[in-house]
Amino acid sequence: MATDLKTATEDDIGVGEYQYGFHDSTDKYVFTARKGLDRDIVAQISEMKDEPAWMREFRLSSLETFWKKPLPLWGGELRNLDFQDIHYYVKASLGQERNWDDVPDEIRKTYDRLGIPEAERKYLAGVKAQYESEVVYGSLHEDLAKQGVIFTDTDSAMRDHPDLFREYFGTVIPPADNKFAALNSAVWSGGSFIYVPKGVKIEFPLQAYFRINSENMGQFERTLIIVDEGASVHYVEGCTAPTYSSESLHSAVVEIIVKRGARCRYTTIQNWSSNVYNLVTKRAMAYGDSLMEWVDGNLGSRLTMKYPAIYLMEPGARGETLSIAFAGKGQHQDAGAKMVHCAPNTYSRIISKSISKSGGRASYRGLVKVANGATGCKSNVVCDALLLDSDSRSDTYPYMEIDEDNVVIEHEASVSKISDEQLFYLMSRGMTEAEASSMIVTGFIEPLVKELPMEYAVEMNRLIELQMEGSIG
Amino acid sequence: MSSLLKVENLYVSIDDKMILKGVDLEVRQGEIHALMGPNGSGKSTLAYALMGHPKYEIVDGEISIDGVSLNELEPDSRARMGLFLAFQYPVTVPGVKVADFLRHAVTNVRNPNRKEGEGLIPMREFRAELKSRMEELGIEAEFARRYLNDGFSGGEKKRMEILQLAMLRPKFAILDETDSGLDSDAVRFVSEAISRLAGPDMAIIIITHHERLLEFNRPQLTHVMLAGRVVERGEAALAHELHDQGYAGVRLRHPDAAAEEQEAAAALAGKQPVLAK
Ligand SMILES: Nc1ncnc2c1ncn2[C@@H]1O[C@H](COP(=O)(O)OP(=O)(O)OP(=O)(O)O)[C@@H](O)[C@H]1O
Ligand SMILES: [Mg+2]
Numbered sequence: 062m063a064t065d066l067k068t069a070t071e072d073d074i075g076v077g078e079y080q081y082g083f084h085d086s087t088d089k090y091v092f093t094a095r096k097g098l099d100r101d102i103v104a105q106i107s108e109m110k111d112e113p114a115w116m117r118e119f120r121l122s123s124l125e126t127f128w129k130k131p132l133p134l135w136g137g138e139l140r141n142l143d144f145q146d147i148h149y150y151v152k153a154s155l156g157q158e159r160n161w162d163d164v165p166d167e168i169r170k171t172y173d174r175l176g177i178p179e180a181e182r183k184y185l186a187g188v189k190a191q192y193e194s195e196v197v198y199g200s201l202h203e204d205l206a207k208q209g210v211i212f213t214d215t216d217s218a219m220r221d222h223p224d225l226f227r228e229y230f231g232t233v234i235p236p237a238d239n240k241f242a243a244l245n246s247a248v249w250s251g252g253s254f255i256y257v258p259k260g261v262k263i264e265f266p267l268q269a270y271f272r273i274n275s276e277n278m279g280q281f282e283r284t285l286i287i288v289d290e291g292a293s294v295h296y297v298e299g300c301t302a303p304t305y306s307s308e309s310l311h312s313a314v315v316e317i318i319v320k321r322g323a324r325c326r327y328t329t330i331q332n333w334s335s336n337v338y339n340l341v342t343k344r345a346m347a348y349g350d351s352l353m354e355w356v357d358g359n360l361g362s363r364l365t366m367k368y369p370a371i372y373l374m375e376p377g378a379r380g381e382t383l384s385i386a387f388a389g390k391g392q393h394q395d396a397g398a399k400m401v402h403c404a405p406n407t408y409s410r411i412i413s414k415s416i417s418k419s420g421g422r423a424s425y426r427g428l429v430k431v432a433n434g435a436t437g438c439k440s441n442v443v444c445d446a447l448l449l450d451s452d453s454r455s456d457t458y459p460y461m462e463i464d465e466d467n468v469v470i471e472h473e474a475s476v477s478k479i480s481d482e483q484l485f486y487l488m489s490r491g492m493t494e495a496e497a498s499s500m501i502v503t504g505f506i507e508p509l510v511k512e513l514p515m516e517y518a519v520e521m522n523r524l525i526e527l528q529m530e531g532s533i534g
Numbered sequence: 535m536s537s538l539l540k541v542e543n544l545y546v547s548i549d550d551k552m553i554l555k556g557v558d559l560e561v562r563q564g565e566i567h568a569l570m571g572p573n574g575s576g577k578s579t580l581a582y583a584l585m586g587h588p589k590y591e592i593v594d595g596e597i598s599i600d601g602v603s604l605n606e607l608e609p610d611s612r613a614r615m616g617l618f619l620a621f622q623y624p625v626t627v628p629g630v631k632v633a634d635f636l637r638h639a640v641t642n643v644r645n646p647n648r649k650e651g652e653g654l655i656p657m658r659e660f661r662a663e664l665k666s667r668m669e670e671l672g673i674e675a676e677f678a679r680r681y682l683n684d685g686f687s688g689g690e691k692k693r694m695e696i697l698q699l700a701m702l703r704p705k706f707a708i709l710d711e712t713d714s715g716l717d718s719d720a721v722r723f724v725s726e727a728i729s730r731l732a733g734p735d736m737a738i739i740i741i742t743h744h745e746r747l748l749e750f751n752r753p754q755l756t757h758v759m760l761a762g763r764v765v766e767r768g769e770a771a772l773a774h775e776l777h778d779q780g781y782a783g784v785r786l787r788h789p790d791a792a793a794e795e796q797e798a799a800a801a802l803a804g805k806q807p808v809l810a811k
Contacts, residue, residue, distance in 0.1 A: 496638065
C-alpha cells in the first residue's frame, strides 16, 4: 500500500502547512506492544532485545523512579498526557540494514520523501534512520570506521561494545534526574551511540533521523556520544511525525561526554507535527579546554520542554547554546539552556531567539549556575523574542545561581513586534505582506542560522518560510 | 506611450487628523518635478500616501496611473505598477542581506505576475548587474552582504535608496529629501547619479529644501506645498526664488493656507508639556 496522504489531511488538526503529516500503513509491523506502561511491558521490551540482566534491572528500577517522581508543575501543560494511552515499543522491521534497498519499501519511501538518502550521498559522513522504536538503517564512511569511530544504534552498542557502553551509560543523566529521564531509562529503545577516538576529527556531519509513524506512539531514543581527547564531531538530528488527532510522546535522553581539548556540536532540527509532546533531557559534560555546542531548532510539536545543559567540568571548557523556537497555533515551546560552571575559567554563551505567531507561545527558560570557587568564569545570555501578532505570547524565565563573586555574567533580553514601518518599507519594494513578514523573520534568526552548515541553514529557512506561509491576516 | 501619474483632489488623514487637503498633481513618465514647501507642509505625507502606507488614510480624491486607481492597492502592487519612494528615513531590517533583499525585490517588480514562491531571477545575472550599479554609485562591494541599513551612516542609507532605485528602474520615483544628511561631495555624486538614471522611462519627483539636486536635475515644474495643499506651481525659477528668499512670499500670497499653518503649529505647541521654570 502506498503512503496514505488522504488520512493525513483528514486528521489534520489545523497546522495547515505541515508537510510531513503523512503516514504509512502499520500492517506489516513485526511487533507492537499493547498500550500502557507497567513492569510487564518494561520486562517484555528488555526480553525482546535480549538484554543483559543489569539493563533489565536498570529499566525496572527506573520505572519505580518514574512512578515516584511528580510531573513538573512549571513549563507546559502536561495534564492531558495519558501515560496509559501510549504504545511504548513498536518494531516496524526485522533489523537494521546497511543498504536502503533492503529497508522495507514503505519505510524507505518515507525517508526518500524526507530526502535522507540524497543528503547522505551529498554531504554526510554517516546516517542512522530510526523508525518508531528501532533504527532501520545505518551507515558510516569506511575510513571513519577504520580510524575506530563507532556510529551505531544504542542497542547494538550495548551488545557489541559492552564495556565502553557500561562505563558511560546513565552517568551524565541518571534516571532520577527528572520524571521523563526516568521514563526514558525504563523504556528506551534505539538512539545513536557515537565514539570518536582520540584526535580523530570528523569533517562531515553524522546524521540521525527520527520518524514516528503510528498513532499514540511513544518514541524514547537514547543517545550517548563520547568524544575522546582532541577529537571532534558534528552530529545532526532531524525529527518528524504524522499529524494525528491524538497525542504521541517523544521523550529522549541524550548524554554527551566531551573530553579534554575535544569538540562536539549537536544540531537538532526538530519539526514534529502538532500532536507530539516533546519532552527531552539533553546534557553534556565538557572537560578541560573542550567545546560543546548545542544548536537547537524547535519547530512544531504541541509542547516542547527542552533545556540542553552543559556542565563545564574543568578549566578552559566552553559551552555554547544557540536556540531557535517557533511557536505556531496551539503550540507551546518551552525551551532554553542550562550552563553549569563547575570549574574556574570556564565560558558559556546562550543565544535564544523565539518567534510566536497565531496564538503560539514561546518561553525561554534558562539557568546559569556558577559554583563556589569557579573564579574567572564568563557567561553571556541573549534572548530575543519576536511576536507576529497580538494573540501570541512570549515569556522569559532566566535563572541565575551565582555562588562566586569573581565572575562576569551578562544577560540581555528583548521582545519585539514585527514593525509596521519595516513591513511598509519592504512592501514598497514589491514584496507582498507575507514575503515581507517572512523576510523579517528570516532576518531575525539569521545570526543563528548563519552558524549552521549551508544545507541545514537552507533547511531551517525553508521550514521557517513554511511556518510563515498563509500566516498573515 | 508614456505613463501618467495623476493625483486628484487628494485628502489624507493620519489617526483622524487631516493632513492633505485637496492635492492635485500630474506627472508624466520622463519628467522631473520639484516638490517644495516649509517643514510640516505635507510633502512626506503625500509621498507616503502615494506609496500606500497603511496609516495614511485616503479620505477623498484619487491616485491613479494611466487611469487605474491605486487607492485600494497595497504598497507592493503599487511598486509593481512602477512607483518608487526613496525614504526620507530609510528603515533598518536586521539580518536581511542587501543582495538577498534586492534580488527578491527586483524579481517581483520586473515580473509583476510572479506568484509567491516562484523562482527568483538568475543569480549570476543579478550579481553582475548589482555589481555594476554599486560601482557606479561608489558603494563598496561588501555592502551587498551587509544587513539592510543596519549600522549604515545617514549618507550610506541614502545611497542605498538610490541603489534600489537604480535596480528597480521605476516609472515614477519620489525622492524624499535624498540630499539631506549628505556631505557636499556626496550630494554632488548622488545628483549626478540621479541625472544618469533619469530619462524618458523614468519620472522623478524631487522633494528637497536645497538647490543642489535640482542643479543637476532641472525640474520642468516646481510645486509648492503649504498646509496640506499645493499652493503654487512654476518653472525652475520658482525653486530658485524659494531657495533665495524662503517661504515668506508664498505665505503672503496665500494668507488662508498660512493661517491654517499657524493654527496647526499653535495646536501642536498647545499639546507640548509646559516646562517648569
Ligand atoms: N504619524 C503622524 N501622526 C500625526 N501627525 C503626523 C504624522 N506624520 C506627519 N504628521 C503631521 O503632518 C504634517 C505634515 O508632515 P510631513 O512629514 O508630511 O511634512 P513635510 O512637508 O515632509 O516636512 P519636512 O520638510 O520637515 O520633512 C505635520 O504637521 C506633521 O506633524
Ligand atoms: Mg518630509
